Amino acid sequence: MSQPTALSPRRQQTRQRLLDGALTVFAREGFGRSTVEQVCAQAGFTRGAFYSNFTSLDELFLAIWEQKSEAMRGALAAALEADLPPVKDLREAVEHVLALVPVDDEWFRVTAEFTAHALRTPALRRVVAAREEGIEAALMPLITALLARVGLRVTDPDALGPALVAAHDGTSVQCLVAPDDKAVRRRRTDLFVLIVTSLTEPVSNHPATKEHP
Known part of the structure; x- marks a missing residue:
């Protein structure tokens, strides 16, 4: 080839x-x-x-999507290679990661409309599904490694990825509708902490879990 x-x-x-x-x-x-x-x-x-x-606006959008996804992967990879800032608990770790995946008003509006378009186009829907699976597959090792840095082991990788994506998508709507409501942002973090807690377990003898059981 x-x-x-x-x-x-x-x-x-x-x-x-x-x-x-x-x-x-x-x-x-x-x-x-x-x-x-x-x-x-x-x-x-x-x-x-x-x-x-x-060849089309569809192809152009998918190219934008790939570029945005690559930027996200790059940010997480850079965070993994660098020393994480001191965190006292899982919540602070979650806040650090969420800062790398900001809620983007412009991008959300575009992706929401394109998703609706893709759902009405079977061939495009399959392309979108495959790309989302690929992005998730690329991100999960980074997320798993970042969690390991704070003393957590993922117990169900197949569930954690989709759960985090669903939480991000759903809470993004709430954050954009009420951008100045601090309670919305707080509940967003609460949800991510709950998801991570339910799908991870502490690593034995890890410094983070020793200091912060």
Whole structure:
């Protein structure tokens, strides 16, 4: 099988401007109402530039999604490689990780609409499901390792990933609807702590569990 051809710096720049422009248009207009022409106008390119990089708005969105997911994986990987800040309990560890996955108003609006679009398109729905499984598979080793740093072992990896994703998606809505309500943010953290507690167990003889049983 031949390897993908590397993009030239100019082509990479064009592609990135289209991705950035599309995200702005999708958030402003709504995915279902956005057009190739609007994306091109926002990015400062012609339709020819668009179609030399993407076959459709669906493909463009999936490229944005992959880039966002890669950034999240990178942030978690960097946190794993660095020394975690001192934490006195699981709650502080959860707050540290949640800070790496912020609630993004613009991105949430775009993904919510695209998900509804994908649910009406069987082939696209399968692509989305496969990509979500791939992202979860990539993130779980990082999450497991981060929890191990605070003395916790995951007891059910198959359940923890979907539970954390569901909690993130659900509480994101609440945080965006009431952005200034500190109680909403507090309950968001409470839920993540509860999920992690129910699907992990302390590691014997780990310094964190010795100091903070």
